[in-house]
Amino acid sequence: xxxxxxxxxxxxxxxxxxxxxxxxxxxxxxxxxxxxxxxxxxxxxxxxxxxxxxxxxxxxxxxxxxxxxxxxxxxxxxxxxxxxxxxxxxxxxxxxxxxxxxxxxxxxxxxxxxxxxxxxxxxxxxxxxxxxxxxxxxxxxxxxxxxxxxxxxxxxxxxxxxxxxxxxxxxxxxxxxxxxxxxxxxxxxxxxxxxxxxxxxxxxxxxxxxxxxxxxxxxxxxxxxxxxxxxxxxxxxxxxxxxxxxxxxxxxxxxxxxxxxxxxxxxxxxxxxxxxxxxxxxxxxxxxxxxxxxxxxxxxxx
Numbered sequence: 001x002x003x004x005x006x007x008x009x010x011x012x013x014x015x016x017x018x019x020x021x022x023x024x025x026x027x028x029x030x031x032x033x034x035x036x037x038x039x040x041x042x043x044x045x046x047x048x049x050x051x052x053x054x055x056x057x058x059x060x061x062x063x064x065x066x067x068x069x070x071x072x073x074x075x076x077x078x079x080x081x082x083x084x085x086x087x088x089x090x091x092x093x094x095x096x097x098x099x100x101x102x103x104x105x106x107x108x109x110x111x112x113x114x115x116x117x118x119x120x121x122x123x124x125x126x127x128x129x130x131x132x133x134x135x136x137x138x139x140x141x142x143x144x145x146x147x148x149x150x151x152x153x154x155x156x157x158x159x160x161x162x163x164x165x166x167x168x169x170x171x172x173x174x175x176x177x178x179x180x181x182x183x184x185x186x187x188x189x190x191x192x193x194x195x196x197x198x199x200x201x202x203x204x205x206x207x208x209x210x211x212x213x214x215x216x217x218x219x220x221x222x223x224x225x226x227x228x229x230x231x232x233x234x235x236x237x238x239x240x241x242x243x244x245x246x247x248x249x250x251x252x253x254x255x256x257x258x259x260x261x262x263x264x265x266x267x268x269x270x271x272x273x274x275x276x277x278x279x280x281x282x283x284x285x286x287x288x289x290x291x292x293x294x295x296x297x298x299x300x301x302x
Contacts, residue, residue, distance in 0.1 A: 039056055041274050084150060085215045097125075097166050097197060100170050104171050119161040119164060122164065150218075151228075154218065165206070169202075216236075
């Protein structure tokens with residue numbers, strides 16, 4: 001069977017060519033900075049400062065990664081970031097799925113008003129106003145020496161959006177399933193974890209991936225709520241301190257008879273960036289469809 005090919009008019013071909021050129025331009029300006037950082041992480045500081053027409057290193061230098069691995073104690077702090085990401089993700093998923101189920105299925109006084117308040121907070125950012133009381137509470141409960149405190153505090157933020165998505169998915173589940181389960185003797189909570197929870201997999205996958213990637217890059221709250229117990233810092237905050245240390249060293253020797261290009265600055269920063277973002281860059285292409293699909297379906301069904 002012969003394949004048929006679409007025949008385009010000259011005007012359509014020109015429009016398609018313009019679209020393809022525009023998309024190619026966007027792809028180049030999006031990918032180029034990433035490639036620059038990757039190849040720049042293998043350059044010494046002199047080559048980065050002098051520049052040149054070639055994006056590829058004239059001499060491949062792997063010492064930047066060695067220094068970044070040693071200074072950041074990468075293995076330990078990576079496990080801290082993994083723990084923080086998973087803890088926030090699990091706490092938030094349990095909280096959002098239960099709240100979404102209650103708002104969708106349970107009738108109680110003031111439900112609509114409470115839900116409207118939750119939805120309103122999707123558009124309100126209290127910023128740093130809540131940080132001081134949360135910090136004082138963490139200190140009084142002696143939770144400022146563990147990542148668990150940061151995980152619990154972080155899991156409390158952004159719940160309105162997640163509850164909104166879960167409620168939309170629960171509303172899409174036919175209530176006849178609940179009624180059939182009740183006839184079989186299931187209670188309200190058993191219906192949740194045996195019927196509703198499996199149905200929520202697309203929404204939970206979307207929320208879980210969003211949280212895991214977001215809190216993999218978390219460092220600000222860790223700098224506020226954790227004490228000077230270095231072993232519990234997440235990776236991003238540790239890399240932030242390493243970069244600040246390098247910049248401080250550069251400022252200290254400035255004006256002295258020291259060649260600044262000999263200091264481990266730009267190349268070390270780029271190596272830190274690749275080590276920190278590498279896992280996310282490798283994983284994201286395989287899971288990004290869950291972001292688009294889950295958020296779109298949840299918004300439509302909500």
